[in-house]
Amino acid sequence: MKAEEASLITVHHLENSRSHRVLWLLEEIGVPYEVKLYARNPVTMLAPSALRAVHPLGKSPVIVDGAVTLAESGAIIEYLVEKNPASGMAPPRGTAEWVRYLYWLHFAEGTAMPPLLLKLVLDRIATVPPWPVRPIVAAVAHRAKDLVVAPRLAENLDLMEAELQRSTWFAGDVFSAADIQMSYPIEASAHRAGLDQRRPKLIAYLERIRERPAYRRAAERGGGVEMIG
Helix, strand or coil: CHHHHHCCEEEEEECCCCCHHHHHHHHHHCCCEEEEEECCCCCCCCCCHHHHHCCCCCCCCEEEECCEEEECHHHHHHHHHHHCHHHCCCCCCCCHHHHHHHHHHHHHHHHHHHHHHHHHHHHHHCCCCCCCCHHHHHHHHHHHHHHHHHHHHHHHHHHHHHHHHHCCECCECCCCHHHHHHHHHHHHHHHHCCCCCCCHHHHHHHHHHHHCHHHHHHHHHHCCCCCCC
16 A cells, blocks of 8 residues: 555646646546645735745646656656556557647647737736826737737637547547647637637537546546636
8 A cells, every 4th residue: 555655646736727637637547646736826826836845946737756756737748648558648659640649739838828828918917007007008918919919819729620620639539638738728718819609619629528527527636627817
């Protein structure tokens, strides 16, 4: 029993964050784990400083697996999939599906998330300054969103919608870890980037992932899934 406890993966999980994906993956592959839950600052919505004791940047997710401490959701997902090859969470290497898997696994954070985060920042900037300068700052923020952010968001959503017209999941007709990684930017797009029924494939995708038992178990253990901002 002690040996099993020593090998248990610990997920340092920030509430309502991308680290839900790590819990979800662990539920899908059936690997035992424990959750150390951190609450956001109710005013700033930032992660608590206690996370810096786990990783110098003080961000989540972070997993501890024996002697391994690993951050970055994409790296964690790759690590867990490689460590559990029998889980079937990645297509066979060298196949066309594997190429798609690799692309979307990295598209999520490399391309999809930056404009979503920029929109969140610009939305907040527009409301923070004191009243005398707020209209000016808000006008600049809105202009930046219209000229830079909105076109990128629309392009990304169109690309994702087109990909799901090819197959049920992002790497083909079989659910994979790429779908777990892609879930967060799509959830965020529905919350703050205008994703709606005009892109029916993405809406249907959201409905499918939310119905997965492992997704629901992860949400229960991690305290729910809500977008911030």
